[in-house]
Amino acid sequence: MAQNAWEKIQALTAQLNRYRDEYYNSNAPSASDEVYDRMYDELAALEMETGIWMTDSPTRTVGFQAVSDLKKTDHPIPLLSLNKTKSVEELVSFAGEHQILLMLKLDGLTVKLTYEDGKLIEASTRGDGDTGEVITHNVCGISGIPQHIPYKERLVVSGEAFIRPNDFLKLQETLTDSNGERYKNGRNLAAGSVRLLDAAVCRERKVMFMPFAVVEGFPELETKSQKLRKLPELGFHVCKFVISKRKLTCQEMADGIAKLRQFAEASDIPIDGIVASYNDIAFSRSCGRTGHHYKDGMAFKFEDELHETKLLSIEWNPSRSGEISPVAVFEPVVIDGCEVSRASLHNLSFIEGMELMPGCRILVSKRNMIIPHVEENLDRGRFVMGQAVPERCPCCGEPARIHESRSVENGKDKITKTLFCDNQNCETRRLRQFVHFVSQKAMNIEGLSEATLEKFIGKGWIHTYMDIYGLDRHRNEIVNMEGFGEKSWQRLWDAIQGSRNTTFERYLIAMDIPMVGNTASRTLAGVFHSDLEEFEDAVHHQYDFTQLPDFGDTLHNNIHEWFYDEENLYVWEVLQQMLHIEKRTAENNTAAVRENPFVGMNVVVTGKVEPYTRSGINEKIESLGAHAGSSVSKKTDYLVCGENAGSKLAKARELGITVLTPAQFFQMAGE
16 A cells, blocks of 8 residues: 555544544634535545544544443563663664664553454553553544554554653643642653543543554564564554664764654654664564563663652661661652652752752652662752751660761862761661671571561560570570461571571671671682681781772771771670681682683673672672672773663773673683
8 A cells, every 4th residue: 555545544534633623622613614524535535445544533433432440451472671771882782793673762651452354452551561451442532543454464563652742731731630730741641641541531632652563463574674664554653763784883873863862853752762672583582581671672761861759758767887867758750660759868968968858849760770869859948957857866766966077079078967876776776787687698597587686676585696596595485476386486497507607708798897798708708718817817917908909998997997896896706606607718720710811800790690690790700710899990800781780881981991791791701
């Protein structure tokens, strides 16, 4: 079918619907009945000729349907999300030598359409990827969806329902949400409109549909672009895309993204990024998937999206170090498909600088698409220190202290204010210390949850870490506690006994020396041969820890100050007598280590590297004779960049450090 035929159908449908709106809703028709009738007849003739008619065609629409609820429907082929990046370099690395399809990332709600024997039989939302909601009744209120097509085989199309930015600005003037407030963005309005029970109301919202993928259909075609190019013949207006002719440079990728972005802006199409995916369908299928996304595509995000909401309160939570950490509690907003209602406020200086008070309108984001963050206060000028900051610890009621620390940033002195509780017996502070001690990365005592620890501490059974290893004295009482029994007790006791065999690293982490975590403890284990006595002796002889990779003055001072405390020394020595600390010997793999290029190098990892956990990949790096660093600096030799890379990637590019994909890293490591 000629392209101008379906374009004419869409144009006539849109124009006639505008005339109908003027006539019935505005009482101000701009066309005579004769003009309307002539266009109506032309549309009806084209529909009969082509076999295509749109769901909102005036020749088919008699009335709008309403339903009582939205029924659920399963997606046999899951509609998963995409892995995301903000790095052009990572996108180029992902593309590699393969032909890629670059497409607009539409900013709305994903919708799936299912056709059989040329007829639309179901429209549904993406939902959680496996199960969505049926919205077939609403398709007559969404433009761009064909009701009938001349393709008789099964066809499943996924795409986006959205509202054009200019239409949203007009709708924003009159529409309010369930709280009586104006909608903050077109995405939320589109998502809510598509899920309305009354199609007549949906129709008023000017929602449009644009397909971006053929899920089922045209099995003889081997590329995504070939399938997408078939859709205009069926009455669809396909999402704008381009395909690469060869391997792209970073500059070419950036230029392609810029051109697509310019097209979207000129066409009044809302987007929040660009999607890159492998064009070859067979290769795409071979890439597999995670529980969250298919691995054959990646979304390039322009920037962290800002969402306006209201700050309801500031919670203050004592940590195990005594610092009282502030957390913003705000009206929930949906960011990148997830509801967010809390974000760290870091410290008192951040609150003071932002002039935050409950009731203020704030802008929040998910930095690097992961961490919720308060970006701005829209109602500055209300800040009162005495009202924003508690005078006493919210847990124990003892006076809180404002601590000022000084540092140098970009050549300038910087003062950071934090709130502290100095009460060593503060219940929340003590509880947090025990939670850390039994955690997986420390002593790894499964079954001692925070709630269980709180009960045991409350009954006076636990005062020190050593008391955990004497809980058998209270066995009968624990067995009779609610939620416990013989089996639960035995599992807990077995876990406690199992933790007696531990490592230098775990023991060091359990001691909770400030800033000594996985990376620092591994470094210290290597330097002091996993020998706690050798390590302690070095401390007492004023060992200079700043000579070690990633050990600065602060960490050096933290270690020495911790050992100056007599109570810490008592626990350090007595607890060791109750445990067996594994003494590791050097593995006999000298030849293997010599053969890889990472020996003696400083390697840092950012993002997720499957199938490893962060500690697992760091152990792998150490086994190669390299140092697994925690932060990027001039001393870093390689950065391994996995999924959802953070700010370390930008820092590495700034310093000119070699960036490796996980595949490149494993290949160089000889795997």
